[in-house]
Amino acid sequence: MTYTTCLATEQTTWDAQTFYRENIGLIYRYVYSKMGNREEAEDLTSQIFLKAVRGLNYEREAQSVRKWLFQVARTTIADHWRAHYRVTTSSLEVLLEAGWEGPVEEDLFGINGKSAERVQRILQALPQHYREVLTCRFLLNLSIRDTAIRMGTTEGNVRTLQFRALKRAADLEGFASAPLVNKTKST
Numbered sequence: 277m278t279y280t281t282c283l284a285t286e287q288t289t290w291d292a293q294t295f296y297r298e299n300i301g302l303i304y305r306y307v308y309s310k311m312g313n314r315e316e317a318e319d320l321t322s323q324i325f326l327k328a329v330r331g332l333n334y335e336r337e338a339q340s341v342r343k344w345l346f347q348v349a350r351t352t353i354a355d356h357w358r359a360h361y362r363v364t365t366s367s368l369e370v371l372l373e374a375g376w377e378g379p380v381e382e383d384l385f386g387i388n389g390k391s392a393e394r395v396q397r398i399l400q401a402l403p404q405h406y407r408e409v410l411t412c413r414f415l416l417n418l419s420i421r422d423t424a425i426r427m428g429t430t431e432g433n434v435r436t437l438q439f440r441a442l443k444r445a446a447d448l449e450g451f452a453s454a455p456l457v458n459k460t461k462s463t
Contacts, residue, residue: 406441
């Protein structure tokens with residue numbers, strides 16, 4: 277290695293260190309404002325400076341380099357979020373080749389037979405007006421207004437009936453699924 281090469285390497289190292297010291301605070305605050313998490317902001321700031329040092333042109337003006345550094349920061353943050361929220365998707369052909377047979381006919385809505393039976397059992401145990409409000413709201417997907425018109429009552433009364441019906445249904449469900457406990461006192 278010649279003296280000039282060594283001197284150029286030292287100058288590049290010095291410039292990279294100076295560049296880092298002058299911009300670390302700005303970039304970290306920018307990244308933290310976008311991430312809201314200290315650890316992620318620190319990690320991304322490190323990645324940004326690693327990318328920046330590799331592509332840094334020391335002959336450019338300081339203002340131009342700083343704009344470029346912020347662009348590197350923006351793209352690194354975008355890459356992070358893109359990777360974070362990436363959802364793997366498969367085409368129908370790939371799924372069929374892998375042996376997928378499609379949805380099971382009797383469970384199209386995510387309700388198996390036992391769940392449907394339990395819902396019917398709970399509905400039958402409720403008084404008629406509770407059963408009707410729950411049927412209109414959740415099985416027929418009617419709005420509160422449409423339910424009120426159908427039941428011949430006010431919207432406020434529908435809200436109250438729905439609240440009470442759900443509370444009673446939850447109590448019935450809790451009672452039906454609770455284990456039998458001996459309630460006698462032992463002394």
